[in-house]
Amino acid sequence: MKKFMFVNRKAPYGTIYALESLEVVLITASFDQDVSLVFLDDGVYELVKGQQTKDIGIKNFSPSYRALEGYDVEKLYVDKQSLEQRGLNESDLLVPVEVLDTKAMAALMAEQDVVLSF
Amino acid sequence: MLNIVNKSPFQSTSLETCLRMAQPGQGLLLIEDAIYAATKGSSAEAAIRTACSTLKVYALQPDMDARGVSAKVIEGVALVDYGGFVDLVAQYSTTNSWL
Numbered sequence: 175m176k177k178f179m180f181v182n183r184k185a186p187y188g189t190i191y192a193l194e195s196l197e198v199v200l201i202t203a204s205f206d207q208d209v210s211l212v213f214l215d216d217g218v219y220e221l222v223k224g225q226q227t228k229d230i231g232i233k234n235f236s237p238s239y240r241a242l243e244g245y246d247v248e249k250l251y252v253d254k255q256s257l258e259q260r261g262l263n264e265s266d267l268l269v270p271v272e273v274l275d276t277k278a279m280a281a282l283m284a285e286q287d288v289v290l291s292f
Numbered sequence: 293m294l295n296i297v298n299k300s301p302f303q304s305t306s307l308e309t310c311l312r313m314a315q316p317g318q319g320l321l322l323i324e325d326a327i328y329a330a331t332k333g334s335s336a337e338a339a340i341r342t343a344c345s346t347l348k349v350y351a352l353q354p355d356m357d358a359r360g361v362s363a364k365v366i367e368g369v370a371l372v373d374y375g376g377f378v379d380l381v382a383q384y385s386t387t388n389s390w391l
Contacts, residue, residue: 181388181390183305183306183309183390183391184391191391215309255312276312280313280314280315281315283313283315283388284293286386287385287386288386289386289388291388291389291391
């Protein structure tokens with residue numbers, strides 16, 4: 175089993191990256207790999223509670239982050255500095271996550287077999 | 293790990309965040325618009341010089357040539373061609389392409 179890390183650095187609806195990442199995560203998890211997700215920079219906006227997309231005509235895919243647990247994807251890590259820069263904290267997020275400082279996040283990233291960035 | 297950055301440091305936080313997360317001994321390859329970070333006088337110069345002390349820093353020469361800035365490359369940044377790019381990817385066990 176390989177350690178796959180998905181690094182999410184884009185806000186959810188301005189580009190397709192966030193949704194594409196989520197789809198690849200689900201595919202990878204179905205192959206029974208060790209999957210972790212990291213949210214950095216604008217990627218932390220993907221997890222913000224209360225997204226309402228009806229009026230922009232794009233599917234709200236944020237509930238899917240809550241479904242990850244059902245695919246045994248339980249390692250969600252969020253960068254502390256990225257949250258703070260955006261005036262967010264853990265209670266603004268729609269799933270339980272582990273908030274890491276730069277040192278811990280860098281160490282986690284360095285120990286992966288595969289890193290895919292979105 | 294070989295970190296690959298392709299965005300201008302003036303357009304995106306990719307380089308800044310990559311440098312924050314990079315561990316000593318890792319590689320950093322600047323390609324496409326990211327090569328502007330490796331030019332003298334840019335506001336990213338200090339960050340690149342600091343990075344050179346702990347990381348191996350490379351820039352893709354064809355991208356520097358195309359943009360007319362090869363002569364401005366910061367000392368300590370190694371220039372590679374496409375063959376060198378392939379060698380780097382083979383040499384490091386993991387790559388991380390910061391989009």
